[in-house]
Amino acid sequence: MLFNSVAFLIFLPVVVILYYLIPGRYRWALLLAASYFFYGSWKIEFLSLIVFSTLVDFQVGKWLYKQTNTLYRRILLGASLASNIGLLFIFKYLKLFLPAKDAMIVNIYTVDHPIIGLVAQAVYFSIPVGISFYTFQTLSYTLDIFNKRIEPETHLGKFALFVTFFPQLVAGPIERFSRLMPQLKANHLPVYENFSNAFRLILYGFFVKLCIADNLSPMVDAVYANPSGFGTGSLWFGTFAFGLQIYADFAGYTLIAQGAALCLGIKLMDNFKTPYLSTSIGEFWSRWHISLSTWFRDYVYIPLGGNRVRVGRWVINILLVFVISGFWHGANYTFLIWGGIHGGLYLVERMFKGLVTLPSTRLTRLAGWAFIFAAVHLAWVFFRIEHIDMVGDHFAALFTTTGVQSITLKPELIVMLLVFIVSDVVLYNGRIDHWLGNRPKLLRWSMYGVMLWCITAWAGMANHPFIYFQF
Amino acid sequence: MMALFNVVYKQFVWPNDLDEHASLLTMLHENQHRSDVLYFAESSNFTTHIDDSLKLRISDFIDLYCEEDSIDVRPVEHAGYHVGQYVPVIAQIDPESPVQTVVVTMNLRTFGQDVIYGPNEASLQKATRLAQPGLPLVNRVLTTLNFYDNRSAHERDLLKWKSWIKDSLISDTDSVTFPYPTIRTWCEVPKFPDSSGIENMPYRILADQNIKVYGFHLDESNPMVKSFDQIITIGKEKNLNLIFNILAENVDQADSLLGNNLVWLMRRNRDFLVDRYHNKGAIVVDNLEAVANQHFTDRRVFPTEHYDQTGRSIIAMNVAQAIKELHSKK
Numbered sequence: 193m194l195f196n197s198v199a200f201l202i203f204l205p206v207v208v209i210l211y212y213l214i215p216g217r218y219r220w221a222l223l224l225a226a227s228y229f230f231y232g233s234w235k236i237e238f239l240s241l242i243v244f245s246t247l248v249d250f251q252v253g254k255w256l257y258k259q260t261n262t263l264y265r266r267i268l269l270g271a272s273l274a275s276n277i278g279l280l281f282i283f284k285y286l287k288l289f290l291p292a293k294d295a296m297i298v299n300i301y302t303v304d305h306p307i308i309g310l311v312a313q314a315v316y317f318s319i320p321v322g323i324s325f326y327t328f329q330t331l332s333y334t335l336d337i338f339n340k341r342i343e344p345e346t347h348l349g350k351f352a353l354f355v356t357f358f359p360q361l362v363a364g365p366i367e368r369f370s371r372l373m374p375q376l377k378a379n380h381l382p383v384y385e386n387f388s389n390a391f392r393l394i395l396y397g398f399f400v401k402l403c404i405a406d407n408l409s410p411m412v413d414a415v416y417a418n419p420s421g422f423g424t425g426s427l428w429f430g431t432f433a434f435g436l437q438i439y440a441d442f443a444g445y446t447l448i449a450q451g452a453a454l455c456l457g458i459k460l461m462d463n464f465k466t467p468y469l470s471t472s473i474g475e476f477w478s479r480w481h482i483s484l485s486t487w488f489r490d491y492v493y494i495p496l497g498g499n500r501v502r503v504g505r506w507v508i509n510i511l512l513v514f515v516i517s518g519f520w521h522g523a524n525y526t527f528l529i530w531g532g533i534h535g536g537l538y539l540v541e542r543m544f545k546g547l548v549t550l551p552s553t554r555l556t557r558l559a560g561w562a563f564i565f566a567a568v569h570l571a572w573v574f575f576r577i578e579h580i581d582m583v584g585d586h587f588a589a590l591f592t593t594t595g596v597q598s599i600t601l602k603p604e605l606i607v608m609l610l611v612f613i614v615s616d617v618v619l620y621n622g623r624i625d626h627w628l629g630n631r632p633k634l635l636r637w638s639m640y641g642v643m644l645w646c647i648t649a650w651a652g653m654a655n656h657p658f659i660y661f662q663f
Numbered sequence: 664m665m666a667l668f669n670v671v672y673k674q675f676v677w678p679n680d681l682d683e684h685a686s687l688l689t690m691l692h693e694n695q696h697r698s699d700v701l702y703f704a705e706s707s708n709f710t711t712h713i714d715d716s717l718k719l720r721i722s723d724f725i726d727l728y729c730e731e732d733s734i735d736v737r738p739v740e741h742a743g744y745h746v747g748q749y750v751p752v753i754a755q756i757d758p759e760s761p762v763q764t765v766v767v768t769m770n771l772r773t774f775g776q777d778v779i780y781g782p783n784e785a786s787l788q789k790a791t792r793l794a795q796p797g798l799p800l801v802n803r804v805l806t807t808l809n810f811y812d813n814r815s816a817h818e819r820d821l822l823k824w825k826s827w828i829k830d831s832l833i834s835d836t837d838s839v840t841f842p843y844p845t846i847r848t849w850c851e852v853p854k855f856p857d858s859s860g861i862e863n864m865p866y867r868i869l870a871d872q873n874i875k876v877y878g879f880h881l882d883e884s885n886p887m888v889k890s891f892d893q894i895i896t897i898g899k900e901k902n903l904n905l906i907f908n909i910l911a912e913n914v915d916q917a918d919s920l921l922g923n924n925l926v927w928l929m930r931r932n933r934d935f936l937v938d939r940y941h942n943k944g945a946i947v948v949d950n951l952e953a954v955a956n957q958h959f960t961d962r963r964v965f966p967t968e969h970y971d972q973t974g975r976s977i978i979a980m981n982v983a984q985a986i987k988e989l990h991s992k993k
Binding site for chain 1: 664665671793808824829
């Protein structure tokens, strides 16, 4: 079920009403059933993977907690890692090592052999939605028990809810057990402030996804499909527009997820904080997909030794973390390169800062921002491009294109882009629900009206699913 | 507030949305108040051959043939569309307009799985969603929220292959022995071998394409049949005369490539449509075999309903005849 669907707009209020109607001790069951329904309505067969991951980590967590023998503890942790990463490998990366298959061949095979064919479909064409998110969430649970940061959950149903909580199941934010579980267990009361904040988050989330991302996507798709066909200005615009599209797409999803959870009294972590105003790569990664970058920091970078190692090892650690986080996004070498570019930029930045101390003036900050903005957006080319062979052509076209196609921005899109950019700057380190909630009533309701108009009359109709669903 | 939004939207934004995503409705708005007959069609109406001296559409030819009877015929057309897209547009014909008769092309190929599960079906469904009767703003929101059959091209392709592999080419009521149970078994048969057994691939590919687009048996569960049934209902509600124009297919080529078996299937399906809609009160103009092989412009590439000037004029003549007879009775 997509957030931007009629089904979800019916599903959410029904779940919320039932949630507050039934006694607190049964709410976990309602939310679990709702979450399984939410996921199963897409492809019910892939629920089995979530159940498998849930059962393995629930049991491993219990055994790990009881076990004192270091070797056995490591074996148990290995089992959890192997099962979760194994799932990811089979459904996300295996195709890299298999001969390429034509869709028609796999479809014919699927008709002849439905069960194996289903797996083949998933391996080649449609990875189970959200697999990267829920496997990382359950992995963090096992690792936290292994590191004795938390105690295991003893109730299988409640643990299953932690794994599948529907607002953040398919594209995060990747929550930690210690933060989410107490909220899932708490007996929340319907609070007006939560509902009004949730309304603002969901409304703004829809505006950002439907009006910004979905209106930009046809232009970006056209430019990436045939870069040399476009004139210089349009090509550069289309290339940079992907940065805005993916931000609006993912941030929009996160805002709706936060709003949906808040209707149930549950506060999900922030995932974005105006990342494109960053003046360094380090700052960018503290503002972009925060739940993933902190996951890698806590479960990969620090266990590798973090920065408390020799310089050579630290360089390797940094590159490793960035390359793995790039590869997390998908089975394509372009993601590896994208991660590597960010890792390289981060290293250069840290070394530069160690060698030269620039005064923090408005000019240096502006120069830093412009450089990071350009670098991040040019790196997005590797992220967006379909195949590594096309990267050279795209960059060559940026400087040599003689194409004549052009992008025409409709006036309403220009207005909406301005609204989005200005609001994103205003919300630097803030959040729409709190900011709007503190504005005078007239301004607040005017903004609701403007957003509602944009969503109903000017939203994109590109039928573009959330980009991060494919990860 | 939403009522106000709807008024503003309808006035200032809707026309652009229709132009961009559902231009059939724009065409209806433009043509219905100056036409006696509306001709709903896909690219068969306007595709011409490079050597044609007259580049007239089929609907232009019909208009020409009906001129002496002062019957004005205008097209409502869009490339790649099928009857599913015509239904909501026909439902919105203004009862105050002079339109008395609606002609709808009945393209046999669109009843097959190759079109039903075609890669463009999601975008066609989107156009259909946006063009539905009712409040334009509501349709806009429902389109934005993907409230239509938006299965991916890959999912549809899988369904197509499932049908080609599993579905029988003949129905339970057919009292014949058909040599090929499914599309797949038929396509797997070697074709056009030379003396050393090597197949003539261009012919083979064309033959297999013919099997895939015409190899099916029609019944009332077919989604296109359901759409035509809806048009019958709308026609009765709006008191419109309905003419279903079974477009010419290249039966000569199907016969020469595959013998009588495929032609038998095509004729059986044609008979199903003629009987069904004749009994429901529509006039069915049977052009299936009206155009000879040489008048199909894409005959060497793929089976289509694109004709040269002669082909278009033959079809137009038959449809014009039906219109004239109908209007002379009134």
